[in-house]
Amino acid sequence: MRRNWDAIWMVARREFIDQFRDWRIVAPMVLLMALFPFVADDTTQDSIQFMGRFGGELILERLVPFVILVIGFFPLSFTLVVALESFVGEKERGTIEPILSSPLDDHQIYLGKLLVGITTPLVFSFFSITIYLILITRRDVAFPSPYLLALVLLLTFAHAVLMVSSAIVISVQATTVRAANLLASFVVVPVAFLLQGETALIFWGNESVLWYAIVGVTLLSALIVRLGVSHFRREYLLGREIDTFNLKQMGRVFIGRFVGNAESIRDWYAFELPETLKQLKKPLALVTLLGVAAIVASYLWVVVNVPAFLDISPEITDRIKTLVNENLTDFEDLSTQMPVPVLFYHNARAVVIMLLLGIVSFGTLGVTLFLVNMGLVGGVLGGASLLGVSPWLLFAAGILPHGIFELSAVFLSVSATLKAGALLVTPQQDKSLGELLLVALADWFRVFIGVALPLLAVAAVVEVFVTPQLLKMVVPYF
Amino acid sequence: MIETNDLSKQFNNNFWAVQGVTLNVQPGQILALLGQNGAGKTTTVRMLTALLAPTRGSARVAGFDVTKNPKEIRMNVGVLTEQHGLYLRMSGDEYLDYFGKIYGLDAQARAVRSKYLLDYFGLGEAARRRSGEYSKGMKQKLALARSLMHNPSVLLLDEPTSAMDPESSRLVRDEIARLRSSQRTIIICTHNLAEAEALADHIAIIYRGKILLNGALDELKQRVLGPVEYEARFADAFDTSGLSLPAGAEVASRSETSLKFRIEAPQVVNPGLVRALASMNAPLISFHEVPRKLEQVYLKTMAEAQGLAYAA
Ligand SMILES: Nc1ncnc2c1ncn2[C@@H]1O[C@H](COP(=O)(O)OP(=O)(O)O)[C@@H](O)[C@H]1O
Numbered sequence: 001m002r003r004n005w006d007a008i009w010m011v012a013r014r015e016f017i018d019q020f021r022d023w024r025i026v027a028p029m030v031l032l033m034a035l036f037p038f039v040a041d042d043t044t045q046d047s048i049q050f051m052g053r054f055g056g057e058l059i060l061e062r063l064v065p066f067v068i069l070v071i072g073f074f075p076l077s078f079t080l081v082v083a084l085e086s087f088v089g090e091k092e093r094g095t096i097e098p099i100l101s102s103p104l105d106d107h108q109i110y111l112g113k114l115l116v117g118i119t120t121p122l123v124f125s126f127f128s129i130t131i132y133l134i135l136i137t138r139r140d141v142a143f144p145s146p147y148l149l150a151l152v153l154l155l156t157f158a159h160a161v162l163m164v165s166s167a168i169v170i171s172v173q174a175t176t177v178r179a180a181n182l183l184a185s186f187v188v189v190p191v192a193f194l195l196q197g198e199t200a201l202i203f204w205g206n207e208s209v210l211w212y213a214i215v216g217v218t219l220l221s222a223l224i225v226r227l228g229v230s231h232f233r234r235e236y237l238l239g240r241e242i243d244t245f246n247l248k249q250m251g252r253v254f255i256g257r258f259v260g261n262a263e264s265i266r267d268w269y270a271f272e273l274p275e276t277l278k279q280l281k282k283p284l285a286l287v288t289l290l291g292v293a294a295i296v297a298s299y300l301w302v303v304v305n306v307p308a309f310l311d312i313s314p315e316i317t318d319r320i321k322t323l324v325n326e327n328l329t330d331f332e333d334l335s336t337q338m339p340v341p342v343l344f345y346h347n348a349r350a351v352v353i354m355l356l357l358g359i360v361s362f363g364t365l366g367v368t369l370f371l372v373n374m375g376l377v378g379g380v381l382g383g384a385s386l387l388g389v390s391p392w393l394l395f396a397a398g399i400l401p402h403g404i405f406e407l408s409a410v411f412l413s414v415s416a417t418l419k420a421g422a423l424l425v426t427p428q429q430d431k432s433l434g435e436l437l438l439v440a441l442a443d444w445f446r447v448f449i450g451v452a453l454p455l456l457a458v459a460a461v462v463e464v465f466v467t468p469q470l471l472k473m474v475v476p477y478f
Numbered sequence: 479m480i481e482t483n484d485l486s487k488q489f490n491n492n493f494w495a496v497q498g499v500t501l502n503v504q505p506g507q508i509l510a511l512l513g514q515n516g517a518g519k520t521t522t523v524r525m526l527t528a529l530l531a532p533t534r535g536s537a538r539v540a541g542f543d544v545t546k547n548p549k550e551i552r553m554n555v556g557v558l559t560e561q562h563g564l565y566l567r568m569s570g571d572e573y574l575d576y577f578g579k580i581y582g583l584d585a586q587a588r589a590v591r592s593k594y595l596l597d598y599f600g601l602g603e604a605a606r607r608r609s610g611e612y613s614k615g616m617k618q619k620l621a622l623a624r625s626l627m628h629n630p631s632v633l634l635l636d637e638p639t640s641a642m643d644p645e646s647s648r649l650v651r652d653e654i655a656r657l658r659s660s661q662r663t664i665i666i667c668t669h670n671l672a673e674a675e676a677l678a679d680h681i682a683i684i685y686r687g688k689i690l691l692n693g694a695l696d697e698l699k700q701r702v703l704g705p706v707e708y709e710a711r712f713a714d715a716f717d718t719s720g721l722s723l724p725a726g727a728e729v730a731s732r733s734e735t736s737l738k739f740r741i742e743a744p745q746v747v748n749p750g751l752v753r754a755l756a757s758m759n760a761p762l763i764s765f766h767e768v769p770r771k772l773e774q775v776y777l778k779t780m781a782e783a784q785g786l787a788y789a790a
C-alpha cells in the first residue's frame with residue numbers, strides 16, 4: 001500500500017516539478033491568476049452600485065460565495081491542458097514508452113497523472129481565491145463564514161477532480177494533443193452549466209444544499225476515474241494512427257449493432273429489439289422504483305410543507321378552482337395551440353436531452369432530469385390535493401390516458417440511458433472506448449426508435465384529443 | 479534468457495506486423511535482429527517487454543511469460559526504446575535518479591549507479607545540464623544509461639547507436655560486449671551490419687514480419703554463401719593454366735593476378751595446393767581465406783526474399 005502511494009506520488013511529483021520549470025508557461029499563468037481576483041472584485045462592486053441605482057438590492061454577502069466559485073473555476077479551465085495532454089502529450093513526444101516499459105502498474109501511472117492534473121489547477125485556483133479573500137477584507141462586508149468558505153472550497157476541489165478525471169480519459173483516448181484540446185469543451189461547458197446550477201443553489205437555497213452538489217460531483221468523478229482506469233491499455237498509447245476520424249468505420253460499427261442480424265423490419269421487431277429490451281429489465285425496475293418514489297416524495301412534500309408557506313383559505317381555493325374551470329374551456333383549441341406534431345417533438349426532444357445528459361455522466365444526470373420531471377408530476381398532484389381535488393381522479397383523467405404511453409416511453413428510454421452508462425464504466429477487453437460508446441448509442445437508439453418514438457406519437461395524439469375531453473368531464477366533480 | 483514461439487502480432491487494421499517469430503537467446507549471447515524499416519523489429523521488442531499483447535504465440539523473457547507476468551518482466555528487462563524518450567527538462571542525473579526510483583533502487587545505489595554510468599558514457603560533465611541541450615548522440619547515451627540503471631539480466635536495444643559518432647558507438651559496443659561477458663541476454667535491433675557482425679554471435683533476419691534466417695553467424699555464412707573460398711594473389715600477371723589442382727580443390731574464379739578456390743576441407747587440401755603453386759614458381763604474395771561479411775549474407779537473403787538476383 002505504502003509502496004503503491006510512493007509510486008503514484010513519484011510519477012506526479014516529477015511532472016509537477018517539470019511544469020514549473022517552464023517559466024514561459026508559469027509566469028503568464030501566475031500573472032493571470034493574480035489579476036483575475038482584482039477584476040472580479042471591481043466588477044462585483046460596480047454591479048452592486050449599478051443595481052443600487054435602480055433600486056435593486058444585490059447584497060455583496062450573497063455574491064461573495066458565488067464569486068469565489070467563479071474565481072476558482074477560471075484557473076481550472078485554463079490549466080486543464082495539463083491533464084488534457086498528460087498522456088497524449090507524452091505519447092507525441094515519445095517519452096511514454098520508457099515509462100510503460102517500467103514496472104509501474106497501470107493504475108499507478110494513471111493515478112499519478114490524475115494527481116498532478118488535479119494539483120496544478122488547484123494550486124492556481126486556491127491562489128486566486130486567497131487573493132480575492134484578502135481583497136474583500138478591504139470591503140465593507142462580512143467575511144464568509146468558515147463553514148460556507150469550506151463548502152465553496154470543497155466544491156471547487158470537486159470541480160477540479162471532475163474536470164481533470166474527464167480530461168485524462170480524453171488524453172488516453174485521443175490520438176494527438178490537438179485532438180485532445182479540441183475535445184476540451186466537452187469538459188468545460190458541462191461544468192460551466194453545473195456551476196450555474198450551483199450558483200442558483202447558493203442564491204436561493206440553504207447553503208447546506210451545496211453538500212448535494214459536492215457529493216454528486218464527487219461520485220461522478222469516481223465513476224469517471226473508474227472508467228479511465230478500466231479502459232487504460234498500454235497498447236493504445238503506442239498506437240500510430242494520427243487524427244484518424246474514420247466516419248465510415250464508425251458508421252459500420254453503429255449500424256451493425258443497431259440492425260443486428262435482422263433481415264427485415266419484422267425480423268428486427270421479432271428478434272433483435274426484444275433482445276435489447278430483455279437487457280433493460282434491471283435498469284427498468286430501478287427507474288420505475290425511483291420514478292414512483294420521486295412522485296410520492298414530491299407529493300408528500302407539497303402536501304406537508306406548502307400549507308406553511310401559503311395561506312390556503314377556502315376563498316382562495318375557490319378562486320383558483322374558478323380560474324382553472326375558466327381556462328379549461330380553452331381545451332377546445334388545444335389542438336390549434338399545441339398541434340400533435342409539436343407536442344410529439346417536445347416530448348421526443350426531452351427524451352434525447354436525457355440521453356445527452358446521460359452520456360456525459362454515465363446515465364446519472366439523465367436520471368436526475370427524469371426524477372425532476374417525476375417530481376413535478378407529484379407536485380401537481382399534491383397541489384391538487386391541497387385544493388381539495390382528488391389526486392387519484394386528476395391522475396386518472398389528466399395524466400393516465402396519455403401517460404400510459406408517454407411514461408412508458410420515458411421509463412424505457414431512461415432505463416436505456418442508464419444501461420448505456422453502466423456499459424461504459426464496465427471494463428471490456430476487446431473494445432476501445434470509442435467502439436463501446438457507439439455500441440451503447442446503438443442500443444439506446446434501438447429502444448428510442450423501435451419503441452419510444454411510436455409510443456410518444458400515440459401519447460401526443462391522446463394528450464391533444466382525449467385527455468382534454470376527459471378532464472372536462474371530470475372537472476365538475478372537482 | 480529469451481524464448482519465443484510463433485510470436486505474432488496483428489494490429490487493429492488487420493495488418494500482421496510480426497508473424498511466427500521463434501527465437502532463442504541464452505545468457506551470455508547477443509542476438510542481432512536485422513531488417514529493413516518496418517520489418518517488425520520494434521514490434522517484436524515491444525511484445526518482449528509486454529507492451530503489446532501477442533495476437534498469437536508465446537514468449538518467455540528472464541523466466542517469465544509475457545502475458546502472465548508482465549510486471550516481473552519489466553522489472554528484469556532493460557529497454558532502449560527506438561526513440562530516446564527523455565524528459566528534456568530534466569538533467570541527466572535527475573533523469574537516471576528518477577528511473578532508479580521507479581525500479582526500486584535505494585538512494586545510495588542510485589547515486590553510485592548513475593555516477594558510474596554517466597562517467598562511463600562521458601556524460602559526467604553534462605550531468606547537471608538539461609538533457610534538452612544534449613546532442614543527439616548524448617541523448618541516446620543517456621537513454622542507454624537509463625536502460626542499464628537497474629542492472630537488468632535481459633537487454634533489448636532498439637537501434638542503440640543510430641545517432642552516435644564513431645567514438646560513442648565504440649563505447650556502446652564495448653559496454654555491450656562487457657555485458658555479454660557478465661552473462662546478460664541481449665537482443666540488438668539494428669541495420670548497422672558491421673556493428674552486428676562485430677558484436678553478435680547470433681543473427682536473425684526479419685522481413686515483413688517473418689524470420690527469414692536465424693542462427694549462429696558462421697553457420698549462416700556457410701549456409702547462405704556456401705563453402706569458404708581461398709585466394710592466391712600474385713605479384714604480376716601469371717598464367718595458371720598449367721596448375722594441377724589437388725583433389726578437393728576447384729577454381730571458383732580467376733583473374734590475371736589472382737586465383738580463387740572453393741575448398742571443402744581446407745586442413746587437408748590447402749598444404750598440397752600451396753605446394754603445387756610453389757612448384758610452378760608462381761610469384762605468390764599471399765594465400766588467404768576470402769573474408770565474408772554479414773552484409774553479403776544479409777543482401778543475398780533479402781534479394782532472394784524479394785525474388786531478385788543477388789550480385790556478389
Ligand atoms: N500501433 C501500430 N498500429 C498499426 N501498425 C503498426 C503499429 N506499430 C507498427 N505498425 C506497423 O508494423 C510494421 C512493423 O513496424 P516496426 O515494428 O516499428 O518495424 P521496425 O522496427 O522493424 O522498423 C510497420 O509496417 C508499421 O507501420
Ligand SMILES: [Mg+2]
Pocket residue numbers: 516519520521560636
Ligand atoms: Mg523500429
